[in-house]
Structures are given as C-alpha cells and as structure tokens.
Amino acid sequence: MSQAELISPLRFITRLPGNLPRLPRMLLGLYYTGIRNREKRLSLGWALERAARLYPQRPAVIDEERRLSYAEFNAWCNRLAHALKEQGVVHGCVVAVMLENRIEVLAVLGALAKLGAIAALVNTTQRGKVLSHSLNLVKARHFVAGDELRGAFEEVRHELDDARRCYWVADGDSLGDPGDAPPGWLNLMRLALGRSSGNPVETGEVRLKDPCFYIYTSGTTGLPKASILSHGKWIKAYGGFGHSGLGLTERDVFYLTLPCYHNNAVTVSWASVLAGGAAIALRRKFSASNFWKDVARYQATCFGYIGELCRYLLNQPPCAEERGNSLSGMIGNGLRPAIWAEFKARFGIERVMEFYASSEGNIGFTNVFNFDNTVGFSPATFAIVRYDLENDRPLRDPRGFLQEVAKGESGLLISEISPKWPFDGYTDPAKSEAVILRDVFRPGDAWFNTGDLMRGIGCKHAQFVDRLGDTFRWKGENVSTTEVENTLGAFPGVEDAVVYGVEIPGTNGRCGMAALRLTAGQHLDGQALAAHLDRELPGYASPLFLRLLEEVETTGTFKYKKTELKQQAYDPEAVGAPLFARLPGDAGFRPLDAQLYQAIQRGEFRF
Template identity: 50%
Template sequence: MTQAAKADLIHISDVAARIPKFLNKVPNLLTGLKQAYLRTPNTPAGLGLAFEKAVKRNPLGDALLFEDQRYSYQELNQWANQIAHYYLSKGVKKGDVIAVIIENRSELVATIVALAKIGVTSALVNTSQTGKVLTHSVNLVKPVALIVGEECRQAVDDIRQDLNIDENHFYWFADQATRENAGTAPQGYHNLAEVILSFPMFNVATTQTVKGKDGLFYIYTSGTTGLPKAVIFTNSRWTLAYGTYGHILGLNEDDVMYVTLPLYHATGMVVCWCGVIAGSSALAIRRKYSTSAFWDDVRKYKASAIGYVGELCRYLMDAPPSESDRAHRVTKMIGNGMRPNIWSKFKERFGIEEVLELYASSEGNVGFSNIFNFDNTVGFSPTPYAIIQFDKEKNEPVHDSKGFCKKVVKGDVGLLIGKITSRSPFDGYTDEKNNTSVIMKDVFKKGDSYFITGDLVRDIGFRHAQFVDRLGDTFRWKGENVSTTEVENICSEYPKIVEAVVYGVEIPNTNGRAGMAAITLQDGAELNDQDLTDMVTSFKKDLPPYAVPVFLRVQKVVETTGTFKYQKNKLKEQAFDPNKTSDRLLVLLPGQSAYCDISPEIFSNIEAYKYRF
C-alpha cells in the first residue's frame, strides 16, 4: 500500500472529530431517511409526489433556470400538468413507456415531471446516440410514443422507419423557449407545446396512485457487453436517493444548484435534482458543459452548489487560474469521480467546503455517500455490501477451502458486491438474460445473493471505500460508460477491418480511460490517408463522440487465450507506446478529423499532457 493510500485510511479518532459538524445535518437526514425507508413497493412514492410537495412549500420560488428562462415551482408544475393531462386524454396510462430525446433544457425537465405524475416511465435516451445504437435503445423499451427536441430530430428522422412506434405518436418541441413561442412542427410530428395549451393547469389525480414499485425512468448503461442496456429505475429507488443524497446535501429555498451534466444520466437527473427538490431549491441547467462559461454561469445564476463528475473537475483545474476563481457563493458540490490527485487542490482553489462524493450505479443496489466530508473517498454506505478478494489475472474472486468468498482486510483492494435484500433489491435490466450474469450466489453462505458491481474499491475503514478501477469489458471516458463490444461491432463494419478488439487505456493526468482499438485488416489491405479520414467519419456515424476510439493499433493477428478470449491485459499494458510494439499506432488528436501516426514526438507530447483529450 502506498503512503497516500495509508493516509486515506479512516480511524475512530477521524470519525469522532467529524461528529460535531455532522450533528447539524442529523435533523434533515432523519427527515430524508424516514421518507426513504418507511416505504413499501405499494405505497405512493416518487418524483411526482415529491415535486408537488416542493411546490406547496415554495410555490413562487425559482424551480428551474435555463439561459434567460426562469420558472417558479408553480409555473413549472402548471406546465407539467398540461402535458400530463394531454397524455391522459390520449389514453396513455401508468406502466406505459415514452422515449424522451431532448438535450438539457426546460422542455426536458417539464416533460419528465409530467410523465412521472401519470406513472409513465420516461426512457431517457442518450442524445449523442445515432444510427443502429439509437434504433436499438428506442425499440428495446417498447415505447408508446416518442418526444424529441428539434436539436435531436435529424437523428430520429434518419432511423424513423426502423422504430416500432405508431406513425401518429411522434411528438416535437421547437429548439427555443416553447412557453413563449411554440414554433411550427415539421411534417410527421405533433407540436407538443401547442397541443397542450387547451389543457388544465391543476394537478392530475394520478400522482397519488403512482407507487414505489412503478417505473420512473429507463436509464441506459453499456453494462459489460453489447449494445446499451436499459436499466429500470423505479419510483421507490428514486425515493431512496431523494431521502439520502437529497437530504444530506442540505439545500434550502435560497440555494441554486448549477448542473451541466447530461440529464439522461442518473448523476444529473437523480442525484443532483433530488437535492434541489428536497430543499425546494432552484435547478440551473446548461445544455452542454463549457469550461470557459462555467464560473460565469455560476455567478449569473447565483449558484451555491454544483453537480460534478471527475472529468469536469479536471477541466476546471486545467483552466488558467483567475482572480475570479473564488468570486462565487458555491460551497457544496455533489457527484462522483473526483480524483485524489486533485481533490484537495480543487477545494482550495475554488473555495469548496463540502464534496459530497458518492458511489452508485444505474443498475446497482449499493450506494455510498460522503456524509462525513472526508477527502478521497466515495463515502459511507448504510446498505449491506462486501469487498471481496479478487484475482485480476484469473478474472475471478478468491475462494476459501469451503468455496466461499473472502473479504479483504482494511487497506486492501477488492471487488465490491452489494447484498440483495428486500430493502436493497436488484431491480435489474429490461432483458432478464442480462440479470443472471451480474448476480453471485452462495457468496458467504448457502442461499445468499449479491449484485456484482464490476468495480474494484479499497476498504479504508468504518464502512468507507475508495474507488480504484473498473473491471470487465466496460471503461469510462468523458463521464460515460463505453461498451467495448458495441465499439468493436461498429469498427468491424469498416470495409478494410476484419476484427477489432477494444479496451480502455490511461492517458497521464486525464480522468477515465480513452478508447483504443486493436484492429486486424483484410488480407493484403493497408490503411491509406483516405482511410484515416473515412474511419473517423464512419465511426462517428454510429457511435456517440465519447465512444469513438482515440487510438488504433494495426495488428497482423489478434492474440487470444485457449478459450478464445482476447488478450486485453497485454494490449492495455502496451497501450499506445511505440517503444513497446512494432505495430502501427494511430491517434485521433483533439479537434482533428483524421487519425495520424504516433511519432515519438506525438507520444512525448501526449505523455507531457500537451493535448487536452
């Protein structure tokens, strides 16, 4: 164990020193826990109910800020009610699914509240998706309708003939403030902003009938293999997040949380917004993250809290220091992925007092949150879990003489697994086949069951953990999970490529892992200058930007194990270093439209962090 890792271990004296500040949070936390845990699958619960309570507490206070738009809780609620009444009039009912493809803007938030009120599950489709991946994501959840923003319409039009949705059930929002100007819908779409105008603004009665077991969202994850999987996110699970993360943050009616994270992900949509609704606070959103605009927006909205992922923090740290770095009122932040090497530096530079780092996955049943405000930890977990010894070479847990798993000792790294109980259930994926591969049985005794997170964490004591790495065929880049199988399939469709092996590689001083594909070409084929451009165009057509391989390695033959599995460990170790292989290595440098060869100079510049990937 390194000295840094030893320094992060938590002792009883450390916890005792934090108790006085923690006591201030207890009343709010108890309120939240009461709502989170005194619930059953059959009691009314969820986003719609919590939002209506926030409306009662702070009707005229700001609920949503976007660009120059400002909506009070009452106004946002009335807008959502009109959408809800409209869909009820069309026969849409609890249990139905509607696919929603809108970038971070007011129309998305109003739509989500509306659908939550009538018990409809919103399929939060990644707005970066196109082509076959988008087709798969939409058809997978069998939606009765689709709502798209103009900014994403072209991607939908390109695959519309492949979608299993009635032609009369496509809805559209103009890319503007539609409460002021509904715009003119293109042919084949209903203008949702226009058709709701004659519907009432009072609360729909259905909110009270939505129960914990009912679906709230489908959130897409790459899982471990293949195309995106749709994770069922129930109202009960949302209420758990609301009662824990939401109340721990301790926001109030004077607070504003600034969120630039995509709202099709749980960190933005669930974690950040939970804290806002719990405090009847304001949510300030930006369509897409911008380093140059970040602190200006924070000041514009008078934000007191921010949502983050690790990459965002790194981008802000990379920006030149400024006298205005502390010219704001932000003291709290909530999110995940803050790296230990910048944690304390970030707090010091920007004047942050509290980093509510957390750990959770869209599909998982175990969560951690940094309620005691320690540095370099995903925090404390009240849910039952274990960290077990794991053999990375064999890619399997270590077992004792009786065949049971072995827990790590404090300070060691192991595989995180979450115990499946009635209070911490595994809701699972839409496809039952995907569920069996992530459940481990007979772990410590016969009959027990645990969810396999696929993440390696360090046990640092007192039910606190530290994230270390991700196992399997998924890696994280640009704040997104990338499925290697999905990228392999798309790469292999390029005419000259016979086979592709995709994996994540680390770039110094950069969060996550960049995508790298080891490709094998057709017999006698070579990549020319035109190919280096055409491959980028081809990959971008069917892959979101974060999944396009940053590096390529041209191999003569793909090495496999005796069971025909790719030898990814060796490829990851050699990465894009021209000193470790004679294979041709290519890189897609930031802002470029074609791959180029990795020369010693380019490799040296990458290592020296002269490119901002």
C-alpha cells in the first residue's frame, strides 16, 4: 500500500481557505456529530420530514421509470407507517426487510423509522441456513419481502420462530398497481391505500439512543452478527457526511448502486442526500457498462462507491458518456491509493470523500478537506497502538497499559467509549464485550477495538492499512473463514477445510482460497462442490481457489496454521500439490497449472 503523505499543521491550514464557503454547513454538521444527550428526539424520520418541509417539490427519489418529490415520497412513507401501525408494528418492533434496490425499500425504511421500529436489513444474497439464522437472530416477528426475494424467504419460512406476519411487495411499480399477494402473504402496498398521509406522531418520540437498523456483519467468527445502528449514529452521519462532508444541495443528484442492506447506502449515502434535500437515483444492481449512461440520464453530481466498484470502472474501455460527465464528487471507502490519482484524472472527479466507519463501532473518519490517499479526519477520541501480530493482541507496557505508535507508523486503531462517543455494539452483549478493551491508558477506561490497522498521518487524519484476524474482505464484504470452513466441511468427502484470503493482482481485497483434506479414496468433484457453495453461501464468500492437503497442521489449541498457506497462495511452483481455480463464469473448479496461473497474474480474467 502506498503511504499517504504526512499532513503537517501548515499543510492543513493551507486547505482551510478553499473550505470557507462551506463553513456554515460544516459547523452545522459539527453540531449534529457532537450532540451528547442521547435522549434528544432526532431521527431518520425527523430528517425525512425536515427535507419534505424545506424542499417539498424537489425530487427525492428517482429510478428508470419514476420520480417522486419529497412531498410525495414523505406522504407514501406516512401511509405505510399508518398501515404497519395497524398491523401491530410499534416502537421497538423488529421488522426484517428483504427488498432489492428500488424506491420501495427506501419507503419501507422511512415508514419504520417514523414509528421507531427497527429495520433488520437482510443481505439479499443470503440463502438457506445463513438466512434463517439472520432472521431468527434479531427475533423478527414482521417480515417485508419483495416478490424478487419471496422464493428465498419461502425456503426458510418453516425454520423461523414466528412467521405469521409476512408482507409482500410486488416486483414493479407497487405505488401505482400493488398487484395481488400470493397465498399466505399480506399486500403491504394495498394495506397502505387510503391511509393518512400525515406525519405520524410517533416520529417526534424517537430518540437518538433508539435503534434504527440492525445491519448484519460476518465479523470474525461464524454466522452473521447483527450490529445496532442507532438513530444517534445515523444523525452523526447526517451531520458528518451530509453537512460537514459532501454538503449536497437540492440541485444535486446522488447516484446509488450499492445495496440498501449496506451501511454505506442507507446511512452514509441517504443521510448525505437528506441533509441537503438532494435526490437519490437508484439502480437495482451495479453495472459497469451502464454506469456512465445512468450518470448522464440522471445528471448525477455524486455517487456512492466501494473500492471494487472504482476498479471495475477503470477497467472499462473509455466511452462517450464519461467524457465531460456531470459528476463532481464521490463518497465511499476502499479506494486504493494505487488508482486514486488515475481515477480522479480520468473521470474528472474533484472531491473524493473517502471515509472509514463500521456499523457496530463508535468512530468514523471523513475526508472533509479532500486530501489524497486518506480516510480523512475524525473528531472522535482515538489512538493507534502497538500490536503484536504474532500473538494477535495489543502490546502492553510493564505497567499493563497500551502504547501509541509514532506518527506515520501503523498500529491497531482504538476509539474511546464515552457519553459523546457511545458504543452501541451488537444485539448479543457477549459479542459486544469481546471488542471492548479495558484499562487501556488508565484504570477503568474503555475503548472500542476496531480490529483494523491504521496509520496516523497528522492533524487527526489517518490512512487505512489492513484488517486483522482471519476475516478477509472481498467484493466490499467481510468474509468469515469459520462460516466458509463449516460450509465446506458439510460437503461429502471433505474431512478438513482451511480457508484464508489471497490476493489477485489488480483487484481489491482478498478472495477466498481453501485447503482441503479429503476422505481417503475420495476425489474432488469440482462442479458438485461449486454447486454446493452456490446454494449455501453468498457469491462473495465462495472460494475461488482450492488446494488439496494430505495433512492439516494445527496449533496446540487446534487452530489451523494458515501463515504458510497464505504465503504460497495459488502458485503451482510454491504449492507442489493439486490446485484448482474457479474462473469468472465457470460452473465448477478446473485444474490450475503454471500456464493458467500466469494468465491470472497477467490480469486476463476479470474477477
């Protein structure tokens, strides 16, 4: 990774004059990010109603066929809220939401936020036992599913603790014609017809401390965990990203292709939009070939990204629509320093609002001052401390306290837990306690362990370095090795499975690789194994490379030894054992020899 240039006070000060026109919005943003009173009645629903009051006739949501003003969209959310309330959805109720990126998903989330209900944002790629686990984990008793995902839900419905209250949304313009719900489902949009379009009184009672979303994260162990995204954290994003950061206005259009079960979409992007009364233009799924056509159609001025998305765009051949495009800014995370300058130059992007945050954590960084190769600035109290990678733990001095690294050195990022920067954590208290470090710099203090290596570069700015532990990141998602190992172990003939991340040149993050020990006399059926993985895992979690082992090395506590496996990766010369690869578009795994390895290294396949 390229090291970001250190930011001296003088270099920082030279950026300030260019930001003077933005000063009023920046100060407003600091107000929202600095609110300490968690009983204060501010929420996503409040932000939506504020935007509808200030910008009633400006476009709020857009897709290929529809364009709704803030007044129209807010009224729709209100009708849905009143309908759901009649169905028993009240403050604190958990409602699982399974919809692809379309206007309906934002309307449902807006309605739930107004009632103070908690939307569990189900990853739309989850299937089978992972999906049933996620739905039962949060004790959901109401379920909203689009017709496009009804099949996936029906497969696990019998495994749910209580699935009597299921609401169906047609796959189409459900605002115009809600259609007929299948047997066993209530038609949510039809229930909303004729309901009051007035703002529900419940919105004024929702507090910063109340949960807004449950967002699923694989974390570092096993099946998905549900992190709590409070209205307070959403309002911090509203202030930090929306007002202090991007500063969008009612003349802006934000193009969103990131999935709406992702924090980047429903918190970072939507909060940025609502803060200034901008419009949000949705696409069901990201398409590199249609990206610039959509930007031109909507005259988008900003878009949300993850690093992989940017790489896909750079890999596309130049097209007419990208030249002189309407984009001026972008917000997201994971833009690699290696392509940062090239991306800005090719597409004429003036501002890269790179940020760092996590659904469960209490800290965020934002590139407010538009420096290159940095996740930006954080107002939170944080430290970057020495970390023992060999023993996988922070280093403590003879007194038992942690030690900060020098500016420019990498270490573990931790953030102090305080009334101003509370830690909402996970739905499972034990999982929350596991990521809290105590007695860090003084007896009795508590800090959130981000699990990430960062480099301080001065003036409260940082650069992301890497993630700790076995979890690796691929396609913008965290992949749990334990979950993948368990799935592989369930396949007939697999005795042991060791999963780890490996790098493919020219890609972001690490893809999955598995070392397998087969039952004596068994042979690998690459096509059957691939079909099994497709059934049980999201696409991003499925390994792309396999190797066969005679024996699996473990530690004294029966943990797999992965260091050498990671170093050898999928290089036939280093491995000296059978190797297999699943190339883009393949239905199964094929043998990987030196010739295919070199082709992959040359970038002949687009993973």
